[in-house]
Amino acid sequence: MRYVATTGPGGAEVLQIQTTATPSPGPGDVLIRVAASGVNRPDLAQRAGLYPPPPGASPILGLEVAGIIEGAPSDSGFQPGDRVCALVPGGGYATHCVTPASHCLPIPKNLDFTHAAGIAETFFTVWANVFQIGGLKAGQRFLVHxxxxxxxxxxLQLARAFGAEAYATAGSERKVAACVELGARAAINYRSEDFVARLAALTEGQGVDVILDMVGGDYTAKNIACLAMNGRLVQIATLGGAKVQIHLPTVMQKRLVITGSTLRPRSVADKARIASELRERVWPLLESGQVKVVVDKVFEFGDVRKAHEYLEAGEHIGKVILVHEAG
Ligand SMILES: NC(=O)c1ccc[n+]([C@@H]2O[C@H](COP(=O)([O-])OP(=O)(O)OC[C@H]3O[C@@H](n4cnc5c(N)ncnc54)[C@H](OP(=O)(O)O)[C@@H]3O)[C@@H](O)[C@H]2O)c1
Known part of the structure; x- marks a missing residue:
């Protein structure tokens, strides 16, 4: 198969298309002929040597794909020829990859491979962190940085679809407008406005119930200030710094929960549970078009370096996807 090799930790220049043996599925795994692969920020961190794959996972980059099943266990509910999208433990930047059958989902009606490849990583992460861990409910307020x-x-789309009032921060006026179009009641340009003050005004001093944060650093104390009584702060990354200072009495007074998770090292069973909840609760929203896969830009597989440079530049809105010939 063709795959993206990394010649060492570094910038996009370490990425190279090479060939290697097609992986063999282990017990419970499917083999997928990949039509399109999602590109995610964790891939940039892995390429730079900052995010090693968990033990046993493929060292090849790539956490999500869409394609056609070539081999599946007889009791998996899948058979050769089925069109699926899948969360993969690694190995997604290749023309073939293996993953547990329970981490595959049928491609929602009306979606092509390109859009389907952009589902798994973010929908699994958001479902686990915002709904399972953060416990966001209809009528509550939600903020995503x-x-x-x-x-x-x-x-933003899922919070809105499940009846929450959604807010966002973003780094430009163009991005702020996109957040509102995606369902935010308001979005705040953090470069020109103090999001704590603006959110307090927008919520009449009540604050928000759940925050999904990928920034950390000096955002953590600000997040605590933004939370309502019994609020939940769910951390999924620390792009702005891993060491933080907070005012613990505020946590006590508001009875806050500060939590977080990482998806990749979770057990096969945990991810299967997320997949099955997504299929039941979220697939109907994707099939009706109420929730969309927002694809910003599509690159040919051979242009993987350009795809990484593009994502790294941070001007995108939504997903960056690599397509193979079949895509
Ligand atoms: N814990 C988990 O299970 C899990 C799973 C998947 C992803 N993640 C993490 O979630 C984050 C988002 O992933 P993604 O693939 O959706 O990323 P992405 O599309 O590349 O977006 C990252 C965005 O974060 C904003 N940002 C704010 N502060 C930043 C900073 N200091 N450096 C870079 N960007 C900054 C930027 O937008 P602005 O212009 O608005 O600042 C940027 O566009 C990543 O950190 C990723 O590692 C965690």
């Missing part, structure tokens, strides 16, 4: 990131566009 990085509202136009792959994660952000999914979080």
């Amino acid at each position: 990085g509202g136009t990131s792959g994660i952000g566009v999914t979080a």
Whole structure:
């Protein structure tokens, strides 16, 4: 198969298309002929040597794909020829990859491979962190930072679809407008406005119930200030810094929960549970078009370096996708 090799930790220049043996599925795995692969920020961190794959996972980059099943266990509910999208433990930047059958989902009606490849990483992450861990409910208020990131566009749409009042921060007026179009009641340009003060005004001093944060650093104390009584701060990355200072009495007075998670090292069973909840609760929203996969830009597989440079530049709104010939 063809795959993206990394010649060492570094910038996009370390990415190279090479060939290697097609992986063999283990017990419970499917083999997928990949039509399109999603590009995510964790891939940039792995390429730079900052995010090693968990033990046992493929060292090849890539956490999500869409394609056609070539081989599946007889009791998996899938058979050769089925069109699927899948969360993969690694190995997504290749023409073939293997993943547990329970991490595959049928491609929602009306979606092509390109859009389907952009579902798994952000929908699994948002479902686990905003709904399972953060416990966001209809009628509650929700804030996501990085509202136009792959994660952000999914979080905004799902929060809105499940009846929450959604807010976002983003780094430009163009991104702010996109957040509002995706369902935010308001979005705040953090470069020109103090998001704590603006959110307090927007919520009449009540604050928000759940925050999904990928920034950390000096955002953590500000997030605590933005939370309502019994609020939940769910951390999924620390782009702005991993060491933080907070005012613990505020946490106590508001009875806050500060939590977070990482998707990739979670057990096969955990991810299967997320997949099955997505299929039941979220697939109907994707099939009806109420929730969309927001694809910003599509690159040919051979242009993987350009795709990484593009994502790294941070001007995108939504997902960046690599397509193979079949895509
Ligand atoms: N814990 C998990 O399970 C999990 C799973 C998937 C992804 N993640 C993490 O979630 C984050 C978003 O992933 P993604 O693929 O959706 O990313 P993405 O599309 O590349 O978006 C990241 C966005 O974050 C904003 N940002 C804010 N502060 C930043 C900073 N200091 N450096 C870079 N960007 C900054 C930028 O938008 P602005 O212009 O608005 O600042 C940027 O566009 C990543 O950090 C990723 O590692 C975590």
